[in-house]
Amino acid sequence: MPDMTSMNVSLPEGMKAWVEQRVEDGSYANASDYVRDLIRHDQQSHKDRIDEDAMAAIREGIADIKAGRTRPAEEVLRRLEARHGSL
Secondary structure, X not given: OOOOOOOOOOOOHHHHHHHHHHHHOOOOOOHHHHHXXXXXXXXXXXXXXXXXXXXXXXXXXXXXXXXOOOOOHHHHHHHHHHHHOOO
């Protein structure tokens, strides 16, 4: 198991009760397990969005090539960096 560190999180009472209910019903071992699962799902969702953006850019590039439109590599990199930060 990776090294663990702790983080304090403040929640409204209704959210705290929800987490406790999920632990009590056996869905999660404890509140930390629940939060880690939420973070993993968010990380995967973020990765999926980046993958979808990359595929859309590839399809756009292929369509441009088929239509006889080309762009310098520097322009393509600038557009990617504007969309996703420094590469």
